Amino acid sequence: MAPGNESLTDLQKDIFTKISKNEVCELKTLLALNKVKMDFVDENGMSPLQHACYKGNVEIVQMLLDQGADVNACQHEHAYTALHFAALSGNADLCHLLMSHGARLTAMNSVGRTAAQMAAFVGNHNCVATINNFIPKADIDFYIKPQGLLMEPMLPSHLADYFHKFIMQVNVNPVRVTINLQKFPALLENATKVQKVLESMRYREMTRGAETNEVMAFKYHYLSCVVVEVLKCQRRQEAMKAEKNEKSNEESEEKKSDTVELLIRRFLKCSKNDGLPEYQEAFLRESVREFPFRESTIFRQMVATLASRDPPSAVSVISAAINGQRGFSDNTQICVTCGEDKAIKKCSKCKAVQYCDRECQRLHWFMHKKACARLGQSSNNGKSVDVDKEQITNIVGSKLQNLAVK
Secondary structure (H helix, E strand, O other), X not given: OOOOHHHOOHHHHHHHHHHHOXXXXXXXXXXXXXXXXXXXXXXXXXXXXXHHHHHOOHXXXXXXXXXXXXXXXXXXXXXXXXXXXXXXXXXXXXXXXXXXOOOOOOOOOOOOXXXXXXXXXXXXXXXXXXXXXXXXXXXXXXXXXXXXXXXXXXXXXXXXXXXXXXXXXXXXXXXXXXXXXXXXXXXXXXXXXXXXXXXXXXXXXXXXXXXXXXXXXXXXXXHHHHHHHHHHHHHHHHHHHHHHOOOOHXXXXXXXXXXXXXXXXXXXXXXXXXXXXXXXXXXXXXHHHOOOOOOOHHHHXXXXXXXXXXXXXXXXXXXXXXXXXXXXXXXXXXXXXXXXXXXXXXXXXXXXXXXXXXXXXXXXXXXXOOOHHHHHHHHOHHHHHHHXXXXXXXXXXXXXXXXXXX
């Protein structure tokens, strides 16, 4: 049973007060002057760390962790951990900080809900995505050391950090995944090894017994499919070059860097009939079908959704499976190229489509240029009508004034 508030010392009460008021500097001074263990709780069983997470204050949480606060300690009357409170606060950076310090993602509260599930319940989608996509660095370290009878590690050690960033990405739109792969040339050069590691991680996630994580297993599978598609694109391009053999070695090397861009164009190219990206849709559906664990819940749910009478896009189904279902999505803020949220930049000509950066605009231009002028005209239609009316009124007025009665 949690102790009553009266059993706390004045110093402990003072720490709780400064946390509740978000007094960062004052708390820092207090902790510097006094050596105190962070294992005490209030009348509700909440520790200083849990209070700081409830307030969503990253700076104070970091301070308490530095003081030795146990990230998984929980005496709360309803079993809400520090990660539960961070998820409810809506601060995704705070969730990431706690997980980096070993917070258990699978810990449940008294109603059997994890931190990610509670975040989803209150609509904190950014926290759900951050928690669902978190991968401990130790999972990658396993692959940079030789295992069993292997003489070499599956993943070269210098690729560990790049690989970790690649698999931690939240936006799983195939265009964004491909762009991120392109950002790490070392991964691109070792694409075959990267793909094998992803397949191994998929298998490990599905054979953890009670700790099995279907969501993460499918994510590894999906990323593996994108890497395989890049490899196929590279092989096709190399075969075409070998057949033609028209260009010099120098020009061929220069063209190699365009392989990824060629795949991105395929993902973005839309059908003339319905305006949908056919290649992307077919690729994503095939990726779902190829998931080898067919008895898993996540596989059955995705297949059922994609096989329904009026299914949503495959990219939205995969994104929901990995990042959690979103209750509301503002489509006007999504990059038309890579699906990134909060895409505030617009096409300078038509102002009708949004991008997250200049690179996405450049990649999408081959599709957008056909409709840019038309969209710009329609988006400014209201303004042009008002201007036309004003011009007509002025012209008619001047003509009337110039009329002479004969």
